[in-house]
Amino acid sequence: MPYVTVKMLEGRTDDQKRALVEKVTAAVSETTGAPAEKIAVFIEEMKKENYAIAGKRLSD
Numbered sequence: 001m002p003y004v005t006v007k008m009l010e011g012r013t014d015d016q017k018r019a020l021v022e023k024v025t026a027a028v029s030e031t032t033g034a035p036a037e038k039i040a041v042f043i044e045e046m047k048k049e050n051y052a053i054a055g056k057r058l059s060d
Contacts, residue, residue, distance in 0.1 A: 001038045002028050010045040017043055
């Protein structure tokens with residue numbers, strides 16, 4: 001059973017997340033041959049204050 005974790009900044013709509021999960025599931029199924037009902041997708045949302053690039057938080 002494939003497990004996929006998508007980490008992204010918060011702020012996406014439910015419709016965007018729904019579409020993401022559907023497309024990731026389809027891509028994993030196509031490339032691995034795993035049936036869609038066996039593929040688990042986890043979305044981990046991060047707050048901007050908990051994410052930094054080049055030593056600076058995105059919230060700053």
